[in-house]
Amino acid sequence: MRILQVSAELFPLLKTGGLADIAGALPLALMADGQDARVLLPGFPAIMAGVHGLTPVAEFNAPWGERFALRFGHIATDGAPAMAAYVIDAPALYDRPGNPYEDASRQPYADNHRRFALLGWAAAQLAQSLDPLWQPEVVHAHDWHAALAPAYLHFAREAGQLKGARVGSVFTVHNLAYQGIFAPWTFPDLGLPGAAFQIDGLEYHGQVSFMKGGLCYADRITTVSPTYAREIQTPEQGCGLDGLLRQRSGVLSGILNAVDDKVWSPATDAALVQGFQTPEGRHMAGKARCKSVLQHQLGLAERPDAPLFILVSRLTEQKGLHLVLGGLDALLAQGGQLALLGAGEAWLEEAFRQRAAAAPQSVSVTIGYNEALAHQLFGAGDVTLVPSLFEPCGLTQMYGLKYGSLPLVRRVGGLADTVVDSSLEDLSSGEATGFVFDRFEVADYDRAVRRAFALYQRAPDWRRVRGHAMRRPADWRTAAAQYIDVYREALG
Known part of the structure; x- marks a missing residue:
């Protein structure tokens, strides 16, 4: 044809x-x-x-x-x-x-x-x-x-x-x-x-x-x-x-x-300091190294135990970024870090710049777009934030899945079609791949963030969900x- x-x-x-x-x-x-x-x-x-x-x-x-x-x-x-x-x-x-x-x-x-x-x-x-x-x-x-x-x-x-x-x-x-x-x-x-x-x-x-x-x-x-x-x-x-x-x-x-495997593959990605491909814990040293190097590169505290939340996005209201701003104090108080790459509405750019200036070892903000840095963020990240008001499909969460950076998303559009919520009570189904919330409100977003921290502290369960995520087909x-x-x- x-x-x-x-x-x-x-x-x-x-x-x-x-x-x-x-x-x-x-x-x-x-x-x-x-x-x-x-x-x-x-x-x-x-x-x-x-x-x-x-x-x-x-x-x-x-x-x-x-x-x-x-x-x-x-x-x-x-x-x-x-x-x-x-x-x-x-x-x-x-x-x-x-x-x-x-x-x-x-x-x-x-x-x-x-x-x-x-x-x-x-x-x-x-x-x-x-x-x-x-x-x-x-x-x-x-x-x-x-x-x-x-x-x-x-x-x-x-x-x-x-x-x-x-x-x-x-x-x-x-x-x-x-x-x-x-x-x-x-x-x-x-x-x-x-x-x-x-x-x-x-x-x-x-x-x-x-x-x-x-x-x-x-x-x-x-x-x-x-x-x-x-x-x-x-x-x-x-x-x-x-x-x-x-x-x-x-x-x-x-x-x-x-997702194009020739462009987005943690095993062969030239932007990463070290590749990784097997979602089982014994072969994920490359991801740990990517995280350490990126923390140093961005001026974040080099803490392997700190969950690194990443955000690669246009900075617009649609993307739910006011939820991220509203929940940032709680995220940092729980020991997390945030690394952002994006550009868009001037007030959002300035708000995130101010938060980075106030806590440079915990918040990194890069305004603009850099393809190599985007790959490095997915390679290093533990959680990919996509709390959108609406999202036709979304590729960001798919990249997060492939790179073992578990998506935290609102149940809408393609996010609902690609991310299965992790319940701490039952992770045996082999389907959980991230964290999902429903209402477009800071309180619901915050609860999903707390669940991400809770799972992160249960290392065997975290590795299990990360493995499910990385194995999800997206061909x-x-x-x-x-x-x-x-x-x-x-x-x-």
Whole structure:
């Protein structure tokens, strides 16, 4: 099957969050299954630099009249065949400072509607034989940045512009809270017929919603965990789109994200000072060394007996970080340490900086993102904190599981699907992998932290649960097979 994956970022070339990890791993898993998978990416500088052998494919007009080029090359991958990639060569739109979505002042670019409409438009052009040597059978668009691809395909199909066999479309929601909302005056730039700007299309309270376009027009919709697929059909988690999602529930499914073993493996991870792979206590010396070295590196007290809680996250309200701040005194009073890596809302950054300044031997805060440090934190950590208000899937807890850093999570979304609570009364089932709480309140979070300390003090039980966690399967082969089934459904 010829499958075109469309996303705004892709690991290892460009990453701002978990979307890049999924966009980088899924095509490789599909290729390993024998599928002909290619990716389409915007020509951000890091992507242009990372795709090798770029050659011209064709030029095409954007809906608003500018002319751009499509290029083709390959992305080198460790231990796997190179990934075939199309890149939109549009320096005027993509060659800018800041991250892919915001300028250096953290303000969204004023022409983001054009920058990401072009991504969906190019996908639809490929479906209409823009590359005479390769035409996708399925276009798989990821999150709001690529969400117009299904809309463009729908209206091209209605107009009879698709040549040859039918091209199916799949849209994956990675986080419904980020919808790509734009002013109504941007609609004429998109090149869609007037019929698309209505309640059963992109219109959302008088504005333009890219996310809604993907949800309305895709042949099949997926999201990144089974629980989140159910939650987004409720008013509490539907972000104003729950009615539409209930209406389309027959084509909506949840496929749990997986972890790329070539990138995330404590046995082979080059970022770790010493690898470890067997979850049994006699072979975990590498983890103890990782902890000792990281404590020294971060200026924390070098105490092997102190449980090290780690937090690798965007610093936003969604991630439940006020719970961590509210419970920090109790965590430190019980002898724990906290190491944080992340960036986000200014008040959260400053609050954590202040706590680190007040207790530098117990709290370390690194603002920003550092891929190697993230790996080192999972390698060293005892507990991975993910107390989110909502969490579509979450990869952080999966990395914690693989690296023996037991996740402490709220029972929501993909966190509920991947972490089994540890009960001190019964650890014999072989299923417990972490600590789970229900209510989004400091008191519930604190109780989960106390249970983590209690288990940590029972070393044989801790090792048993850690072994369960590290053995939990999270392979891409299973996820890829589920996506292939969805692609077949999209083809009808």
